Amino acid sequence: MLDNVIIVGNVSENPFAIDVGHSFGQKSDLSDQISLKSFANGELCPRFISDKDDLRDIGDKLEGKFVVITSTAAYGHTRQSLAMRNMLIARAAKDNGAAKVVLVEPDLFYSAQDRGPRVEHGRTAFPRDEKDLKKFDGQPFSSQLYADLLKAAGVDMVITVHNHSKSVQHLFSERFAGQFFNLPPTEIYADYLLNSDIVQTDDKGANLVLCAPDKGAAEFVGQMHQVLGLPKAGLCIMSKERLGERSVEIMVSPNSPTPIEDIEGKDVIVFDDMVRTGSTIVKCCQSLRKGNPRRVLFCVSHFYSSEEGRENMAHQAIDEILTLNTIPTILNRDTQGRLRGKLVVLKIEKWIARFLQGQFGKDVNIKAPFYRVDMSSKNPRWRPRPL
DSSP: OOGGEEEEEEEEEEHHHHHHHOOOOOOOOSTTTEEEOTTTTTTTEEEEEEEEEEEHHHHHHTTTTTEEEEOOTTTOOHHHHHHHHHHHHHEEEEEEEBSEEEEEEEEEETTTOOOOTTTTTOOOOOOOOOHHTTTTTOOOOOHHHHHHHHHHTTOOOOOOOOOHHHHHHHOOOOHHTTTTEEEOOOHHHHHHHHHHHOOOOGGTTTEEEEEESSGGGHHHHHHHHHHOOOOOOOEEEEEEEEEETTEEEEEEEETTSSSSGTTTTSSEEEEEEEOOOOOOOHHHHHHHHTTTTEEEEEEEEEEEEOHHHHHHTTTTTOOOEEEOSSSSGGGGGGHHHHGGGEEEEOOOHHHHHHHHHHHHTTOOOSSSSSEEEEHHHHHHHOOOOOO
């Protein structure tokens, strides 16, 4: 089955795709699988490579093959460009006989545009009132369009990581007939939290509190509490009141299992799926600081690094940031900027490869840990690798 799987990236020399392929067990280089050439007019024309002198099975060279397109953010490409590249590669695979096309997109494009201006445009956990509909007035229901275009291009399965939107989850599950997998990174976070010195996990978690910055994150935080297996760890739920476009008031909810006075001297981990500007998370951590915790850690799956975000999250209310490389540019020290001293990145390519092995019926031979740790020497917890 391994020989029937072809892993490619949607840009040349995509480091994330290369590491997924290597961890999966693909022996050939990505560049030996597909040529991502462009015409003089700028149009992309992907071509799966075959022997130019082999005139047999033209148009059927990928018969019985499973093609995996690995799609992540890349320098020099917009998300729109990358989305179009996904579709052209998928179509190239299907037009040459591929049995199945899988899109691995850890940070699923257009997920923020998960609703449209009509009531039927997206499913939410709350009734959509006029105020919510007006936020999308004049816009397209882009997540549905993206799902439809991927399906039309030939994508059969979509794999993503910690997608925040129930609307997107339902939409993609429906469009891809159950072949949509939203992987929760709970085991990765749990392994690192339990086996590093980032927080206190002794005494069954008596000195640890897991925090949801809003009701939307409470489900994931509950899953983390269960996977960590620390019965004495606290659970704190924040409530948020939005006062304007970028103005919110955040406080510990009156219904929180762990009240503000019970976090004194403890380590608090705030979990969220994504961060853009960081202003809301900083306010959350500032509110938690009123309870005099020992440390406040922010754990986020999708880190959109921007100048504003780096400036905001450098705030002393946050002691350390733990994230994944679903957006691989976060591995760049210049992208980390002033946050290098308190940022830890867990690289998930092995974890993705292990899931793919299971999907394609291959014996899973990737052993724990399912991630690699990347941190700057500016981080006080950094230790040089042994010679």
